[in-house]
Amino acid sequence: MIKFSDKQLAIPKLMRPVYLVTAGQSKFDRAFPDKRTEELCVDALVQAAEMINLSPAELKSYIHTCYYGHFADHFGDQLLGESVIHDRLGLDPLGNIGVKTGGATGGSTLWEAVKAVASGYSDCVLAMGWERMDEVPTDEGNFYISCAADKDWEGPLGHIYTGYYAVMAQKYWKVFGKEEESFRRTLAEISVKHHGYARMNPYAQAPMKITVEDVLNSPVVAYPLRALDCCVMSVGAACAIICDEATAMKLTKNTKNKPLRIWVTAGSHTLRPADRRDMEIPLLPNESADQYKDLAKKFPGGERYPGFTGFLAARMAAYYAYNQVGIKDPTEDLDVIELHDAFTISDVQTYEDIGIRPYGYGRDYVESGDCYHTNPKTGKPGRLPSNLSGGLIGCMHSVGATGIMQVFEIALQIWNRWAEVHGDDKIWKKFNRQKPADWTDLQVKDAKRALAISHAGVGSHVTCTILQNPDHLIKKDA
Amino acid sequence: MSQIGQVSVKNGQYKIKGDFHHLELGQPIRIADDNWRLIGITNPRQLTHMHSYGGESVFFESLSQGKLMATRCDNPKCETKGSIFQPFRIHCPECLSKMTPIDMTDIAKKTAKVHTFMVCERSGAFSLLDKPIKFINVEFDGVCTILMSYLAVGDPAFGMKVVPCFKRQDPTFTILDLCFVPEGTKVDQLPRGFSY
Numbered sequence: 299m300i301k302f303s304d305k306q307l308a309i310p311k312l313m314r315p316v317y318l319v320t321a322g323q324s325k326f327d328r329a330f331p332d333k334r335t336e337e338l339c340v341d342a343l344v345q346a347a348e349m350i351n352l353s354p355a356e357l358k359s360y361i362h363t364c365y366y367g368h369f370a371d372h373f374g375d376q377l378l379g380e381s382v383i384h385d386r387l388g389l390d391p392l393g394n395i396g397v398k399t400g401g402a403t404g405g406s407t408l409w410e411a412v413k414a415v416a417s418g419y420s421d422c423v424l425a426m427g428w429e430r431m432d433e434v435p436t437d438e439g440n441f442y443i444s445c446a447a448d449k450d451w452e453g454p455l456g457h458i459y460t461g462y463y464a465v466m467a468q469k470y471w472k473v474f475g476k477e478e479e480s481f482r483r484t485l486a487e488i489s490v491k492h493h494g495y496a497r498m499n500p501y502a503q504a505p506m507k508i509t510v511e512d513v514l515n516s517p518v519v520a521y522p523l524r525a526l527d528c529c530v531m532s533v534g535a536a537c538a539i540i541c542d543e544a545t546a547m548k549l550t551k552n553t554k555n556k557p558l559r560i561w562v563t564a565g566s567h568t569l570r571p572a573d574r575r576d577m578e579i580p581l582l583p584n585e586s587a588d589q590y591k592d593l594a595k596k597f598p599g600g601e602r603y604p605g606f607t608g609f610l611a612a613r614m615a616a617y618y619a620y621n622q623v624g625i626k627d628p629t630e631d632l633d634v635i636e637l638h639d640a641f642t643i644s645d646v647q648t649y650e651d652i653g654i655r656p657y658g659y660g661r662d663y664v665e666s667g668d669c670y671h672t673n674p675k676t677g678k679p680g681r682l683p684s685n686l687s688g689g690l691i692g693c694m695h696s697v698g699a700t701g702i703m704q705v706f707e708i709a710l711q712i713w714n715r716w717a718e719v720h721g722d723d724k725i726w727k728k729f730n731r732q733k734p735a736d737w738t739d740l741q742v743k744d745a746k747r748a749l750a751i752s753h754a755g756v757g758s759h760v761t762c763t764i765l766q767n768p769d770h771l772i773k774k775d776a
Numbered sequence: 777m778s779q780i781g782q783v784s785v786k787n788g789q790y791k792i793k794g795d796f797h798h799l800e801l802g803q804p805i806r807i808a809d810d811n812w813r814l815i816g817i818t819n820p821r822q823l824t825h826m827h828s829y830g831g832e833s834v835f836f837e838s839l840s841q842g843k844l845m846a847t848r849c850d851n852p853k854c855e856t857k858g859s860i861f862q863p864f865r866i867h868c869p870e871c872l873s874k875m876t877p878i879d880m881t882d883i884a885k886k887t888a889k890v891h892t893f894m895v896c897e898r899s900g901a902f903s904l905l906d907k908p909i910k911f912i913n914v915e916f917d918g919v920c921t922i923l924m925s926y927l928a929v930g931d932p933a934f935g936m937k938v939v940p941c942f943k944r945q946d947p948t949f950t951i952l953d954l955c956f957v958p959e960g961t962k963v964d965q966l967p968r969g970f971s972y
Contacts, residue, residue, distance in 0.1 A: 301855075302854065332815055440899070443902075450827075452951075454951050454952050455905065455924065456903045456952065457899060457900030457903045458898055458899045458900045461909055461911045465893060465912075465913050468894050472934055517897075518897075519893065519897060520894050520896045520897065521895055554791065571922075573863065575920050606892050606913065608923070621923065688796045
């Protein structure tokens with residue numbers, strides 16, 4: 299049993315308020331044979347400028363420091379790829395640095411950007427992320443991804459990251475899912491939901507109108523996970539502009555973007571799941587120790603925490619974030635969220651890690667209809683809609699960009715600009731994508747607070763981003 | 777004529793012999809539906825890295841000798857003193873003192889069981905394992921961590937008792953020299969080159 303000190307569990311504090319001012323993203327797709335990465339990054343930055351009625355040159359004139367999220371150098375076959383992008387964006391001689399934390403790279407890039415502003419070092423920071431995963435065939439791509447696992451202890455075992463991850467999915471399936479057919483269908487429902495929401499998103503790579511049966515009949519990747527349970531492999535870029543209060547107000551004057559307060563926290567856990575040791579469950583504000591006393595009795599095999607069924611890094615990121623901004627209950631206090639649905643089952647695991655449901659009961663978030671924009675059971679708005687972008691399963695997983703895309707999506711909800719950005723016929727046409735006849739506005743009415751989880755592979759890094767309308771802060775002094 | 781790259785260490789320095797890379801020209805990439813316009817280039821490359829196992833080398837050498845080595849923290853001041861780690865790790869994650877290598881082959885033979893598993897239908901480039909790969913995570917009595925390996929015979933199940941076997945013949949000196957088989961598996965059923 300390992301323990302953490304009070305100092306390690308101290309709640310983070312920003313030195314001054316930090317704001318998300320604008321953001322942008324490129325089209326996302328499996329491959330862009332006709333575009334260099336810098337072209338996608340320019341697309342993202344140009345959109346961020348347009349969102350606040352500035353020219354790119356005007357916006358650039360405010361930027362003081364740049365953080366670049368780009369995970370897999372070897373995919374692009376270019377070390378210091380960040381410097382290439384920095385130069386092509388014309389941002390010399392500003393200081394810049396690359397950030398790499400696997401699948402959480404986008405979230406971690408924002409984490410660094412927020413701290414740079416909070417500390418007073420910079421008043422305006424660019425956080426830009428991208429990934430180039432189309433320049434090797436799939437087998438070689440799987441090999442490259444597996445290089446994120448321990449090269450001596452895991453890599454030689456098939457060079458397939460899915461295998462290192464999926465042993466945890468299998469354990470969750472056994473212990474908390476109880477291998478029930480009904481749970482298997484719930485997982486499939488997540489895929490249907492996310493591919494379905496992706497249909498309303500012109501940026502999304504994998505829009506599909508599918509059924510639970512389609513998911514259950516898709517090829518097995520690693521039982522019980524099937525092809526349609528898995529996220530896509532993507533190319534694309536996303537960016538965000540993070541500012542102090544004075545700069546935020548100046549940049550957004552007479553625009554549709556109200557500056558949003560932003561906080562980002564982070565947690566970590568062993569790169570090798572094999573190294574996980576037992577500990578007590580760190581509690582979130584809406585939980586009590588009593589509720590987990592008989593967890594192993596209710597769910598035989600669930601004796602270990604986090605064992606192979608939970609993600610400690612996600613729990614810690616949520617622990618820091620909720621206590622920092624005053625969230626008592628995420629379902630009550632938040633209006634919309636984007637989670638890192640690398641696999642349908644990891645989506646469910648995250649519901650528990652971040653306290654949307656207690657450990658063992660994540661599936662209820664889907665089965666209750668709470669996770670939908672419109673609850674299919676009641677026809678009323680979902681209590682806490684998730685992944686309206688389509689998530690990693692339906693929209694994209696362009697690793698370094700993913701966490702930033704998620705934050706752009708939830709910001710659009712609070713800005714009340716979701717329909718403007720997703721429904722514009724010109725964008726559909728520009729991307730050569732067919733806007734569905736039944737296109738639906740997924741704007742969450744009166745959204746004021748939102749969360750995004752950015753997550754690396756087996757849970758080695760996780761960030762939790764909170765956005766709040768500054769007029770509706772839960773805790774004024776956060 | 778090319779010669780496979782080989783490495784030894786002498787006087788604390790790598791000594792290399794043979795070829796560590798091979799030359800191959802790239803090929804143009806053209807757009808078929810745009811009058812075969814040039815859009816890129818392939819970059820073929822084959823090279824050999826050198827990699828040190830450092831303080832873990834005893835683990836990988838021992839596999840080829842039929843032994844499963846772990847480490848134990850013996851620092852009397854450490855809060856988790858006595859913890860046994862498998863995967864073998866050099867330093868205690870609590871106190872960072874150098875841990876004591878121990879032979880846990882007998883513990884593994886008597887107590888290993890499947891904590892979780894995954895049958896994976898796919899593999900990445902350069903994989904030497906046959907598909908499907910039967911990933912297993914193995915727990916041992918008295919060990920605080922759970923080793924990842926693969927099941928070489930039969931189908932995995934939760935709680936299944938398994939025993940380690942080792943590639944003594946033509947070892948690869950990688951983690952692939954260790955695999956597990958269900959308890960009671962006969963010697964003639966073991967994969968080629970492996971023995972108990």
